Amino acid sequence: MNTGVVYTSGVAPGAPRVVLVTGGSRGIGAATALRCAQQGWDVAVNYARDAQAADAVCAQITALGRRALPVQADVADEAQVLAMFDAVDAALGPLGALVNNAGVVAENQRVADMTVQRLQRMFNTNIVGSFVCAREAVRRMSTVHATEAARRAGGGRGGAIVNLSSKAAVLGAPGWYVDYAASKGAIDTFTVGLAREVALEGIRVNAVRPGIIDTDIHASGGWPDRAHTSSALIPMQRPGRAEEIAAAIVWLLSEDASYTTGAIMDVAGGR
Template sequence: MQNLFVVTGGSRGIGAQIARQAARHYPVVITYRSRADEATKLVRDIEAAGGQAWAICADVGDEAAMTDAFAQIDALGSIAVLVNNAGVTGGTARVDEVRAETLAEVWRVNVTGAFIAAREAVRRMSTARGGAGGVIVNVSSAASVLGSAHTWVHYAASKGAMDTMTVGLAREVAREGIRVNAVRPGLIDTEIQRDRPPQLLAQMVAAIPMGRMGTAEEMAQTVLWLASPAASYVTGALLDARGGL
């Protein structure tokens, strides 16, 4: 069975770049909820470059859909790496304006989705369950540290939950051959930034010591390092990649 690199929410942005770079070393599976055209194009691009890739439509916050997605992945090979990348911001809102349905959706995707995917990966990777071990990398956010006041405290809180899950799960499965880490990107030049007011975005960029936004390619390289043997003694880490902020 071939060893697979799985990326949730892999059709665009940071997830797509992770998939592109991972495909140089692994057969890649991405999951996506919408934007089938972008997922299909990514798979074709990877194949055109000589790699192997598959795209599976599945909502990470839907337990039945993800259970089915992992069953489909089982038919392709064994999971060596899972990247929990799928996420939503819930749009911009102050805490005194945020709606309960927004909170529910952000938690469903960002927290429940990450737990479900990690659960399914551990069941397959754990040496205690007959697996060969593996790596889980969670894509968190600098928002979990900075709070994202005036824009999306709700999103920041969901990423705080992901950070806690990363540390706890890492300790839980460290002796079962599984490493679990998180990358906390700062301001990255992707579609997600379009939710921010332009003036606020300019102020945020100005506050970054390196004086610029990061790129999806840079975040992908960080994830690939954590997934590689070069990080073999790294687990339970929350790696900040935010230009010095």
């Protein structure tokens, strides 16, 4: 019996496999960009400041036989985000996926000592930046609400979005960075809401919640060796690797996850 339901895993058959990875020049973002290339995606590698690192990731992508585009933008700045998406459109073609990975942490601090400036930086990057990037991706990928310009360029054929959350969203990170945890709690809610909003528009939306991962983001929070000194907190007794998080992200982008949307996947060594 024909029920009239159209089953779709995301990107329509034959659609370009172009993915934008925000914060793609280092850590989890870089590992994700490379794994995407290994799986046949052309990759736009976003960076905020370190052009040399983004160029190095792009060189590895092109060595794998895929197209790569380093593209600068601070995701907390809407004008820069708009310019970034326009650059991806022009250089690589219609977008098929977005990995909302760009984010910031701050030094360990109690809520009683946090300034409004710190909170604004945290929430503007981690929450507002993810919203605006997802908005622009939906405008390009939606089978129902894509802009006319996107359709003329070959878009409007569906896609997938993966947001980066954190196990801190569940644990709260007391005494470390409750603001960061709160920003990732917002990402969890955003993921579920957006997934349901665009479920009939050919777009799947999921999130990955990493635990303590051995990347250099801890240095920016003033605790460079945190991943290893905190191993006792993890049931598996070791920090995760960026490549392990990337594997989960790229699976959620793939056809193997065709019936998965609104999911939040813990990749945290049992923490």
